[in-house]
Amino acid sequence: MELELKQIRNTLLVRVKGEMDMLVAEKLRKEIDRRLETKQITNLVINLDKVTFIDSSGLGVIIGRYKKISSLNGKMFIVGASPSVRKILMFSGINKLISMYNNEQDIISI
Amino acid sequence: MELELKQIRNTLLVRVKGEMDMLVAEKLRKEIDRRLETKQITNLVINLDKVTFIDSSGLGVIIGRYKKISSLNGKMFIVGASPSVRKILMFSGINKLISMYNNEQDIISI
Protein backbone atom coordinates (compact mmCIF):
# COMPACT_ATOMS: atom_id res chain seq x y z
CA MET A 1 0.00 0.00 0.00
CA GLU A 2 1.09 3.54 -0.75
CA LEU A 3 -0.38 6.47 1.08
CA GLU A 4 -0.58 10.17 0.30
CA LEU A 5 -1.96 12.60 2.90
CA LYS A 6 -2.64 16.20 2.10
CA GLN A 7 -4.24 18.92 4.16
CA ILE A 8 -6.16 21.64 2.31
CA ARG A 9 -7.36 24.14 4.92
CA ASN A 10 -9.58 22.05 7.24
CA THR A 11 -9.90 19.09 4.87
CA LEU A 12 -7.67 16.02 5.11
CA LEU A 13 -7.35 14.29 1.74
CA VAL A 14 -6.09 10.70 1.89
CA ARG A 15 -5.15 8.92 -1.32
CA VAL A 16 -4.68 5.17 -0.89
CA LYS A 17 -3.02 2.93 -3.48
CA GLY A 18 -2.94 -0.87 -3.46
CA GLU A 19 -4.79 -3.47 -1.42
CA MET A 20 -6.68 -2.60 1.76
CA ASP A 21 -6.42 -5.66 3.99
CA MET A 22 -5.30 -6.42 7.55
CA LEU A 23 -1.62 -5.87 6.68
CA VAL A 24 -2.17 -2.22 5.86
CA ALA A 25 -5.23 -1.47 8.02
CA GLU A 26 -3.19 -0.68 11.11
CA LYS A 27 -0.78 1.64 9.31
CA LEU A 28 -3.62 3.45 7.59
CA ARG A 29 -5.51 3.89 10.84
CA LYS A 30 -2.47 5.32 12.63
CA GLU A 31 -1.49 7.73 9.87
CA ILE A 32 -4.99 9.18 9.59
CA ASP A 33 -5.65 9.33 13.34
CA ARG A 34 -2.39 11.14 13.98
CA ARG A 35 -3.57 13.99 11.75
CA LEU A 36 -7.19 13.95 12.98
CA GLU A 37 -5.97 14.35 16.55
CA THR A 38 -3.45 17.11 16.07
CA LYS A 39 -4.71 19.24 13.18
CA GLN A 40 -7.92 21.25 12.91
CA ILE A 41 -9.71 18.90 10.53
CA THR A 42 -13.44 18.92 9.89
CA ASN A 43 -13.57 17.08 6.54
CA LEU A 44 -12.00 13.74 5.76
CA VAL A 45 -11.86 12.67 2.11
CA ILE A 46 -10.62 9.17 1.29
CA ASN A 47 -9.72 8.63 -2.35
CA LEU A 48 -9.96 4.92 -3.25
CA ASP A 49 -9.26 5.47 -6.93
CA LYS A 50 -6.14 3.29 -6.91
CA VAL A 51 -7.38 0.67 -4.44
CA THR A 52 -7.50 -2.72 -6.17
CA PHE A 53 -8.85 -4.81 -3.30
CA ILE A 54 -10.72 -4.27 -0.04
CA ASP A 55 -11.91 -6.72 2.59
CA SER A 56 -13.59 -6.32 6.00
CA SER A 57 -10.30 -5.21 7.62
CA GLY A 58 -10.11 -2.36 5.10
CA LEU A 59 -13.79 -1.53 5.61
CA GLY A 60 -13.12 -1.48 9.36
CA VAL A 61 -10.58 1.32 8.99
CA ILE A 62 -13.04 3.38 6.96
CA ILE A 63 -15.90 2.91 9.44
CA GLY A 64 -13.55 3.59 12.36
CA ARG A 65 -12.41 6.90 10.80
CA TYR A 66 -16.05 7.79 10.11
CA LYS A 67 -16.91 7.31 13.80
CA LYS A 68 -13.90 9.34 14.86
CA ILE A 69 -14.49 12.33 12.59
CA SER A 70 -18.22 12.27 13.43
CA SER A 71 -17.37 12.47 17.13
CA LEU A 72 -15.31 15.56 16.26
CA ASN A 73 -18.39 16.95 14.43
CA GLY A 74 -16.64 16.55 11.09
CA LYS A 75 -17.77 15.01 7.79
CA MET A 76 -16.39 12.15 5.74
CA PHE A 77 -16.47 11.43 1.99
CA ILE A 78 -15.36 8.52 -0.17
CA VAL A 79 -14.10 9.22 -3.65
CA GLY A 80 -13.36 7.22 -6.79
CA ALA A 81 -14.09 3.64 -5.71
CA SER A 82 -13.75 1.24 -8.67
CA PRO A 83 -16.76 -0.97 -9.48
CA SER A 84 -15.33 -3.96 -7.58
CA VAL A 85 -14.48 -1.89 -4.48
CA ARG A 86 -17.81 -0.07 -4.72
CA LYS A 87 -19.61 -3.42 -4.71
CA ILE A 88 -18.03 -4.33 -1.36
CA LEU A 89 -18.74 -0.86 0.11
CA MET A 90 -22.41 -1.14 -0.90
CA PHE A 91 -22.61 -4.67 0.43
CA SER A 92 -21.37 -3.53 3.84
CA GLY A 93 -23.86 -0.63 3.91
CA ILE A 94 -21.07 1.94 4.35
CA ASN A 95 -22.60 3.95 1.52
CA LYS A 96 -25.61 4.68 3.79
CA LEU A 97 -23.31 6.43 6.27
CA ILE A 98 -20.69 8.03 4.06
CA SER A 99 -21.38 9.88 0.81
CA MET A 100 -19.60 8.54 -2.23
CA TYR A 101 -18.37 10.65 -5.13
CA ASN A 102 -16.73 9.85 -8.44
CA ASN A 103 -13.77 12.17 -8.11
CA GLU A 104 -12.20 14.82 -5.93
CA GLN A 105 -13.58 17.70 -8.03
CA ASP A 106 -17.16 16.59 -7.30
CA ILE A 107 -16.60 17.29 -3.61
CA ILE A 108 -14.62 20.46 -3.91
CA SER A 109 -17.40 21.93 -6.03
CA ILE A 110 -20.12 21.24 -3.47
CA MET B 1 -2.25 -18.90 -24.57
CA GLU B 2 -4.03 -17.48 -27.58
CA LEU B 3 -2.86 -18.22 -31.08
CA GLU B 4 -3.42 -16.48 -34.40
CA LEU B 5 -2.12 -18.11 -37.60
CA LYS B 6 -2.21 -16.31 -40.91
CA GLN B 7 -0.80 -17.30 -44.28
CA ILE B 8 0.38 -14.50 -46.57
CA ARG B 9 1.51 -16.12 -49.82
CA ASN B 10 4.33 -18.46 -48.78
CA THR B 11 4.79 -16.91 -45.33
CA LEU B 12 3.16 -18.32 -42.21
CA LEU B 13 2.68 -15.61 -39.58
CA VAL B 14 2.09 -16.90 -36.05
CA ARG B 15 1.03 -14.46 -33.33
CA VAL B 16 1.27 -15.90 -29.83
CA LYS B 17 -0.33 -14.32 -26.76
CA GLY B 18 0.26 -15.30 -23.16
CA GLU B 19 2.78 -17.57 -21.48
CA MET B 20 4.91 -20.05 -23.44
CA ASP B 21 5.48 -22.99 -21.11
CA MET B 22 5.00 -26.78 -21.24
CA LEU B 23 1.21 -26.46 -21.02
CA VAL B 24 1.00 -24.64 -24.34
CA ALA B 25 4.14 -25.96 -26.06
CA GLU B 26 2.46 -29.06 -27.44
CA LYS B 27 -0.54 -27.21 -28.83
CA LEU B 28 1.68 -24.59 -30.42
CA ARG B 29 3.92 -27.24 -31.99
CA LYS B 30 0.93 -29.10 -33.47
CA GLU B 31 -0.80 -26.04 -34.87
CA ILE B 32 2.34 -24.79 -36.61
CA ASP B 33 3.47 -28.19 -37.90
CA ARG B 34 0.07 -28.93 -39.37
CA ARG B 35 0.43 -25.86 -41.61
CA LEU B 36 4.13 -26.39 -42.37
CA GLU B 37 3.38 -29.90 -43.59
CA THR B 38 0.38 -29.20 -45.77
CA LYS B 39 0.87 -25.69 -47.13
CA GLN B 40 3.63 -24.34 -49.38
CA ILE B 41 5.42 -22.36 -46.71
CA THR B 42 8.98 -21.08 -47.04
CA ASN B 43 8.94 -18.36 -44.37
CA LEU B 44 7.86 -18.72 -40.77
CA VAL B 45 7.40 -15.56 -38.73
CA ILE B 46 6.68 -15.88 -35.00
CA ASN B 47 5.40 -12.72 -33.36
CA LEU B 48 6.13 -12.79 -29.61
CA ASP B 49 4.85 -9.26 -29.01
CA LYS B 50 2.17 -10.41 -26.54
CA VAL B 51 4.18 -13.18 -24.90
CA THR B 52 4.63 -12.39 -21.21
CA PHE B 53 6.71 -15.40 -20.20
CA ILE B 54 8.88 -18.05 -21.87
CA ASP B 55 10.83 -20.96 -20.42
CA SER B 56 12.85 -23.79 -21.98
CA SER B 57 9.70 -25.63 -23.05
CA GLY B 58 8.67 -22.54 -25.04
CA LEU B 59 12.18 -22.16 -26.46
CA GLY B 60 12.04 -25.83 -27.46
CA VAL B 61 9.03 -25.24 -29.69
CA ILE B 62 10.79 -22.33 -31.40
CA ILE B 63 14.02 -24.29 -32.02
CA GLY B 64 12.02 -27.32 -33.19
CA ARG B 65 10.12 -25.20 -35.74
CA TYR B 66 13.43 -23.66 -36.87
CA LYS B 67 14.84 -27.13 -37.54
CA LYS B 68 11.72 -28.15 -39.39
CA ILE B 69 11.48 -25.14 -41.67
CA SER B 70 15.25 -25.26 -42.32
CA SER B 71 14.90 -28.88 -43.44
CA LEU B 72 12.23 -27.64 -45.87
CA ASN B 73 14.75 -25.00 -47.06
CA GLY B 74 12.66 -22.24 -45.52
CA LYS B 75 13.58 -19.30 -43.28
CA MET B 76 12.41 -18.32 -39.83
CA PHE B 77 12.08 -14.94 -38.10
CA ILE B 78 11.21 -13.83 -34.58
CA VAL B 79 9.37 -10.56 -34.11
CA GLY B 80 8.57 -8.23 -31.24
CA ALA B 81 10.03 -10.03 -28.23
CA SER B 82 9.71 -7.89 -25.08
CA PRO B 83 12.91 -7.15 -23.14
CA SER B 84 12.31 -9.97 -20.64
CA VAL B 85 11.53 -12.54 -23.35
CA ARG B 86 14.44 -11.27 -25.47
CA LYS B 87 16.78 -11.80 -22.53
CA ILE B 88 15.85 -15.49 -22.39
CA LEU B 89 16.14 -15.86 -26.18
CA MET B 90 19.65 -14.33 -26.11
CA PHE B 91 20.62 -16.46 -23.17
CA SER B 92 19.69 -19.63 -25.04
CA GLY B 93 21.62 -18.51 -28.13
CA ILE B 94 18.52 -18.77 -30.34
CA ASN B 95 19.29 -15.29 -31.67
CA LYS B 96 22.39 -16.72 -33.37
CA LEU B 97 20.20 -19.06 -35.43
CA ILE B 98 17.07 -17.03 -35.98
CA SER B 99 16.98 -13.35 -36.94
CA MET B 100 15.05 -11.11 -34.57
CA TYR B 101 13.09 -8.00 -35.59
CA ASN B 102 11.18 -5.38 -33.70
CA ASN B 103 7.95 -5.62 -35.62
CA GLU B 104 6.26 -7.30 -38.54
CA GLN B 105 6.82 -4.30 -40.86
CA ASP B 106 10.60 -4.65 -40.47
CA ILE B 107 10.46 -8.07 -42.11
CA ILE B 108 7.95 -7.32 -44.79
CA SER B 109 10.14 -4.43 -45.94
CA ILE B 110 13.31 -6.56 -46.32
Add this chain to the structure above:
Amino acid sequence: MKNYVRFEFPSVPENVSFARSCVGAFAAQLDCTLEEIEEIKLVVSEAVSNSIIHGYKNQPHGKVLVMATILDDRIMEIMIEDNGIGIADIKQAMEPSFSSDPSRMGLGFTFMKSFMDELEVVSQPGEGTNIKLKRCFLVKDKEALA
Protein backbone atom coordinates in the same frame (compact mmCIF):
# COMPACT_ATOMS: atom_id res chain seq x y z
CA MET C 1 -10.33 -31.63 -14.84
CA LYS C 2 -9.70 -32.51 -11.22
CA ASN C 3 -6.92 -30.55 -9.57
CA TYR C 4 -5.97 -29.32 -6.16
CA VAL C 5 -3.39 -27.30 -4.31
CA ARG C 6 -2.65 -27.52 -0.62
CA PHE C 7 -0.49 -24.92 1.04
CA GLU C 8 0.59 -23.85 4.47
CA PHE C 9 2.32 -20.77 5.85
CA PRO C 10 2.88 -18.98 9.15
CA SER C 11 0.28 -16.61 10.62
CA VAL C 12 1.85 -13.32 9.52
CA PRO C 13 -0.24 -10.53 7.91
CA GLU C 14 1.92 -10.52 4.74
CA ASN C 15 0.56 -13.96 3.89
CA VAL C 16 -3.08 -12.87 3.66
CA SER C 17 -2.41 -11.17 0.35
CA PHE C 18 -0.23 -14.06 -0.74
CA ALA C 19 -2.95 -16.63 0.08
CA ARG C 20 -5.72 -14.84 -1.79
CA SER C 21 -3.49 -14.28 -4.85
CA CYS C 22 -2.60 -17.96 -4.95
CA VAL C 23 -6.17 -19.19 -4.66
CA GLY C 24 -7.14 -16.57 -7.25
CA ALA C 25 -4.42 -17.82 -9.63
CA PHE C 26 -5.62 -21.37 -9.07
CA ALA C 27 -9.28 -20.45 -9.64
CA ALA C 28 -8.25 -18.99 -13.00
CA GLN C 29 -8.00 -22.59 -14.26
CA LEU C 30 -11.79 -22.70 -14.01
CA ASP C 31 -14.17 -21.27 -16.53
CA CYS C 32 -15.03 -18.27 -14.37
CA THR C 33 -15.19 -14.49 -14.68
CA LEU C 34 -12.82 -11.92 -13.19
CA GLU C 35 -15.64 -10.83 -10.89
CA GLU C 36 -16.04 -14.36 -9.58
CA ILE C 37 -12.28 -14.58 -8.96
CA GLU C 38 -12.48 -11.31 -6.99
CA GLU C 39 -15.19 -12.85 -4.79
CA ILE C 40 -13.08 -15.96 -4.20
CA LYS C 41 -10.13 -13.75 -3.22
CA LEU C 42 -12.33 -11.82 -0.79
CA VAL C 43 -13.58 -14.86 1.09
CA VAL C 44 -10.06 -16.35 1.30
CA SER C 45 -8.85 -13.02 2.65
CA GLU C 46 -11.56 -13.04 5.31
CA ALA C 47 -10.98 -16.62 6.44
CA VAL C 48 -7.17 -16.35 6.52
CA SER C 49 -7.37 -12.99 8.36
CA ASN C 50 -9.67 -14.62 10.93
CA SER C 51 -7.17 -17.43 11.54
CA ILE C 52 -4.40 -14.90 12.14
CA ILE C 53 -6.38 -12.28 14.10
CA HIS C 54 -8.76 -14.46 16.12
CA GLY C 55 -7.30 -17.98 15.95
CA TYR C 56 -3.71 -16.99 16.70
CA LYS C 57 -4.38 -13.60 18.36
CA ASN C 58 -1.96 -11.94 15.92
CA GLN C 59 0.95 -14.12 17.00
CA PRO C 60 3.21 -15.03 14.07
CA HIS C 61 4.04 -18.62 15.02
CA GLY C 62 0.77 -20.30 14.09
CA LYS C 63 0.34 -22.35 10.95
CA VAL C 64 -2.45 -21.74 8.45
CA LEU C 65 -3.42 -24.44 5.97
CA VAL C 66 -5.31 -23.70 2.78
CA MET C 67 -6.56 -26.30 0.35
CA ALA C 68 -8.32 -25.48 -2.89
CA THR C 69 -9.87 -28.24 -4.97
CA ILE C 70 -11.41 -28.11 -8.41
CA LEU C 71 -14.00 -30.87 -8.52
CA ASP C 72 -14.96 -30.44 -12.13
CA ASP C 73 -14.88 -27.46 -14.44
CA ARG C 74 -17.60 -25.77 -12.38
CA ILE C 75 -17.07 -26.49 -8.70
CA MET C 76 -14.40 -25.21 -6.38
CA GLU C 77 -13.96 -26.18 -2.76
CA ILE C 78 -11.75 -24.19 -0.42
CA MET C 79 -10.69 -25.24 3.05
CA ILE C 80 -8.94 -22.93 5.52
CA GLU C 81 -7.66 -24.44 8.73
CA ASP C 82 -5.81 -23.23 11.81
CA ASN C 83 -4.80 -24.78 15.13
CA GLY C 84 -5.71 -21.65 17.06
CA ILE C 85 -8.04 -20.92 19.97
CA GLY C 86 -11.17 -22.16 18.20
CA ILE C 87 -14.74 -20.88 18.45
CA ALA C 88 -16.95 -21.72 21.44
CA ASP C 89 -20.28 -20.52 20.03
CA ILE C 90 -20.25 -21.04 16.26
CA LYS C 91 -23.86 -19.94 15.81
CA GLN C 92 -23.19 -16.60 17.49
CA ALA C 93 -19.89 -16.14 15.61
CA MET C 94 -21.71 -16.49 12.29
CA GLU C 95 -24.35 -13.87 13.08
CA PRO C 96 -24.06 -10.76 10.91
CA SER C 97 -22.19 -7.97 12.74
CA PHE C 98 -21.08 -10.19 15.59
CA SER C 99 -17.42 -9.79 16.49
CA SER C 100 -15.50 -10.68 19.62
CA ASP C 101 -13.25 -7.72 18.80
CA PRO C 102 -14.95 -4.31 19.21
CA SER C 103 -12.71 -2.71 16.57
CA ARG C 104 -13.90 -5.15 13.89
CA MET C 105 -17.10 -5.24 11.88
CA GLY C 106 -18.24 -8.85 12.12
CA LEU C 107 -18.58 -9.04 8.35
CA GLY C 108 -16.21 -11.93 7.58
CA PHE C 109 -18.69 -14.79 7.86
CA THR C 110 -21.36 -12.67 6.18
CA PHE C 111 -19.11 -12.28 3.13
CA MET C 112 -18.34 -16.00 3.13
CA LYS C 113 -22.04 -16.87 3.28
CA SER C 114 -23.02 -14.35 0.62
CA PHE C 115 -20.36 -15.02 -1.98
CA MET C 116 -20.12 -18.78 -1.64
CA ASP C 117 -22.77 -21.46 -2.18
CA GLU C 118 -21.86 -23.46 0.91
CA LEU C 119 -20.12 -22.62 4.19
CA GLU C 120 -19.31 -25.14 6.86
CA VAL C 121 -17.54 -24.26 10.12
CA VAL C 122 -16.02 -26.94 12.33
CA SER C 123 -14.34 -25.67 15.48
CA GLN C 124 -13.54 -26.64 19.05
CA PRO C 125 -12.16 -24.26 21.68
CA GLY C 126 -8.46 -24.95 22.01
CA GLU C 127 -8.38 -27.20 18.94
CA GLY C 128 -8.58 -24.75 16.08
CA THR C 129 -11.01 -23.93 13.30
CA ASN C 130 -11.76 -25.48 9.95
CA ILE C 131 -13.76 -23.53 7.35
CA LYS C 132 -15.10 -25.24 4.22
CA LEU C 133 -16.34 -23.10 1.38
CA LYS C 134 -17.87 -24.28 -1.87
CA ARG C 135 -18.74 -22.39 -4.99
CA CYS C 136 -20.40 -23.60 -8.19
CA PHE C 137 -19.82 -21.55 -11.30
CA LEU C 138 -22.37 -21.34 -14.06
CA VAL C 139 -21.40 -22.91 -17.35
CA LYS C 140 -20.61 -19.95 -19.54
CA ASP C 141 -21.72 -19.81 -23.10
CA LYS C 142 -18.47 -18.43 -24.46
CA GLU C 143 -20.03 -17.59 -27.82
CA ALA C 144 -22.74 -15.53 -26.16
CA LEU C 145 -20.26 -13.71 -23.95
CA ALA C 146 -17.97 -12.81 -26.84
Add this chain to the structure above:
Amino acid sequence: MKNYVRFEFPSVPENVSFARSCVGAFAAQLDCTLEEIEEIKLVVSEAVSNSIIHGYKNQPHGKVLVMATILDDRIMEIMIEDNGIGIADIKQAMEPSFSSDPSRMGLGFTFMKSFMDELEVVSQPGEGTNIKLKRCFLVKDKEALA
Protein backbone atom coordinates in the same frame (compact mmCIF):
# COMPACT_ATOMS: atom_id res chain seq x y z
CA MET D 1 11.37 -11.06 8.36
CA LYS D 2 11.35 -14.82 8.24
CA ASN D 3 8.55 -16.37 6.30
CA TYR D 4 7.83 -19.48 4.30
CA VAL D 5 5.22 -21.17 2.20
CA ARG D 6 4.99 -24.86 1.46
CA PHE D 7 2.68 -26.15 -1.19
CA GLU D 8 1.88 -29.34 -3.02
CA PHE D 9 -0.15 -30.15 -6.10
CA PRO D 10 -0.57 -32.95 -8.64
CA SER D 11 1.74 -33.26 -11.65
CA VAL D 12 -0.50 -31.67 -14.27
CA PRO D 13 0.83 -29.07 -16.74
CA GLU D 14 -1.71 -26.43 -15.60
CA ASN D 15 0.11 -26.26 -12.27
CA VAL D 16 3.44 -25.12 -13.72
CA SER D 17 2.04 -21.64 -14.34
CA PHE D 18 0.28 -21.72 -10.98
CA ALA D 19 3.49 -22.69 -9.13
CA ARG D 20 5.62 -19.95 -10.67
CA SER D 21 2.93 -17.30 -10.06
CA CYS D 22 2.69 -18.32 -6.41
CA VAL D 23 6.43 -18.27 -5.78
CA GLY D 24 6.58 -14.97 -7.67
CA ALA D 25 3.84 -13.51 -5.46
CA PHE D 26 5.70 -14.73 -2.40
CA ALA D 27 9.03 -13.30 -3.59
CA ALA D 28 7.31 -9.93 -3.91
CA GLN D 29 7.56 -9.69 -0.11
CA LEU D 30 11.30 -9.27 -0.58
CA ASP D 31 13.02 -6.09 -1.55
CA CYS D 32 13.62 -7.24 -5.13
CA THR D 33 13.07 -5.93 -8.65
CA LEU D 34 10.50 -7.12 -11.18
CA GLU D 35 13.36 -8.53 -13.24
CA GLU D 36 14.55 -10.60 -10.29
CA ILE D 37 11.01 -11.92 -9.77
CA GLU D 38 10.90 -12.91 -13.45
CA GLU D 39 14.10 -14.91 -12.95
CA ILE D 40 12.65 -16.65 -9.89
CA LYS D 41 9.54 -17.53 -11.88
CA LEU D 42 11.68 -18.95 -14.69
CA VAL D 43 13.69 -21.31 -12.49
CA VAL D 44 10.54 -22.51 -10.67
CA SER D 45 8.95 -23.14 -14.05
CA GLU D 46 11.97 -25.22 -15.13
CA ALA D 47 12.18 -27.31 -11.96
CA VAL D 48 8.42 -27.99 -11.75
CA SER D 49 8.28 -28.84 -15.48
CA ASN D 50 11.16 -31.29 -14.95
CA SER D 51 9.30 -33.03 -12.12
CA ILE D 52 6.23 -33.45 -14.32
CA ILE D 53 7.97 -34.30 -17.62
CA HIS D 54 10.94 -36.34 -16.43
CA GLY D 55 10.12 -37.32 -12.85
CA TYR D 56 6.54 -38.44 -13.51
CA LYS D 57 6.84 -39.02 -17.29
CA ASN D 58 3.85 -36.73 -17.87
CA GLN D 59 1.55 -38.83 -15.73
CA PRO D 60 -0.88 -36.67 -13.72
CA HIS D 61 -0.94 -38.67 -10.50
CA GLY D 62 2.41 -37.60 -9.06
CA LYS D 63 2.75 -35.07 -6.28
CA VAL D 64 5.03 -32.04 -6.54
CA LEU D 65 6.11 -30.21 -3.41
CA VAL D 66 7.40 -26.64 -3.47
CA MET D 67 8.74 -24.79 -0.48
CA ALA D 68 9.88 -21.17 -0.59
CA THR D 69 11.61 -19.63 2.42
CA ILE D 70 12.63 -16.05 3.07
CA LEU D 71 15.64 -16.18 5.38
CA ASP D 72 16.01 -12.47 5.84
CA ASP D 73 15.09 -9.54 3.66
CA ARG D 74 17.71 -10.58 1.12
CA ILE D 75 17.81 -14.35 0.84
CA MET D 76 15.31 -16.70 -0.68
CA GLU D 77 15.53 -20.47 -0.71
CA ILE D 78 13.32 -22.58 -2.96
CA MET D 79 12.94 -26.32 -2.79
CA ILE D 80 11.17 -28.40 -5.44
CA GLU D 81 10.62 -32.07 -4.74
CA ASP D 82 9.03 -35.01 -6.51
CA ASN D 83 8.74 -38.75 -5.83
CA GLY D 84 9.34 -39.61 -9.47
CA ILE D 85 11.89 -41.78 -11.28
CA GLY D 86 14.92 -39.87 -10.01
CA ILE D 87 18.21 -39.15 -11.76
CA ALA D 88 20.91 -41.80 -12.10
CA ASP D 89 23.77 -39.58 -13.28
CA ILE D 90 23.31 -36.13 -11.73
CA LYS D 91 26.59 -34.76 -13.13
CA GLN D 92 25.58 -35.63 -16.69
CA ALA D 93 22.03 -34.32 -16.15
CA MET D 94 23.41 -30.94 -15.14
CA GLU D 95 25.63 -30.53 -18.19
CA PRO D 96 24.51 -27.73 -20.50
CA SER D 97 22.44 -29.09 -23.41
CA PHE D 98 22.13 -32.56 -21.94
CA SER D 99 18.63 -33.96 -22.10
CA SER D 100 17.34 -37.51 -21.89
CA ASP D 101 14.51 -36.38 -24.17
CA PRO D 102 15.63 -35.60 -27.76
CA SER D 103 12.81 -33.09 -28.25
CA ARG D 104 14.03 -30.96 -25.32
CA MET D 105 16.90 -28.50 -25.09
CA GLY D 106 18.67 -29.45 -21.87
CA LEU D 107 18.51 -25.85 -20.69
CA GLY D 108 16.62 -26.26 -17.42
CA PHE D 109 19.58 -26.82 -15.11
CA THR D 110 21.57 -24.19 -17.01
CA PHE D 111 18.88 -21.60 -16.23
CA MET D 112 18.79 -22.69 -12.60
CA LYS D 113 22.57 -22.39 -12.28
CA SER D 114 22.74 -19.06 -14.06
CA PHE D 115 19.90 -17.23 -12.37
CA MET D 116 20.39 -18.55 -8.85
CA ASP D 117 23.36 -18.26 -6.52
CA GLU D 118 23.25 -21.85 -5.37
CA LEU D 119 21.86 -25.06 -6.85
CA GLU D 120 21.85 -28.40 -5.08
CA VAL D 121 20.41 -31.58 -6.59
CA VAL D 122 19.69 -34.64 -4.46
CA SER D 123 18.25 -37.61 -6.32
CA GLN D 124 18.12 -41.40 -6.29
CA PRO D 125 16.72 -43.54 -9.11
CA GLY D 126 13.27 -44.70 -8.06
CA GLU D 127 13.18 -42.37 -5.07
CA GLY D 128 12.57 -38.97 -6.61
CA THR D 129 14.40 -35.69 -6.93
CA ASN D 130 14.96 -32.75 -4.62
CA ILE D 131 16.22 -29.44 -6.01
CA LYS D 132 17.40 -26.67 -3.70
CA LEU D 133 17.86 -23.19 -5.09
CA LYS D 134 19.12 -20.14 -3.28
CA ARG D 135 19.21 -16.52 -4.31
CA CYS D 136 20.63 -13.50 -2.51
CA PHE D 137 19.27 -10.12 -3.48
CA LEU D 138 21.33 -6.98 -3.25
CA VAL D 139 20.20 -4.42 -0.75
CA LYS D 140 18.63 -1.75 -2.88
CA ASP D 141 19.22 1.88 -2.21
CA LYS D 142 15.64 2.99 -2.74
CA GLU D 143 16.56 6.67 -2.86
CA ALA D 144 19.08 6.04 -5.61
CA LEU D 145 16.62 3.95 -7.61
CA ALA D 146 13.87 6.53 -7.40
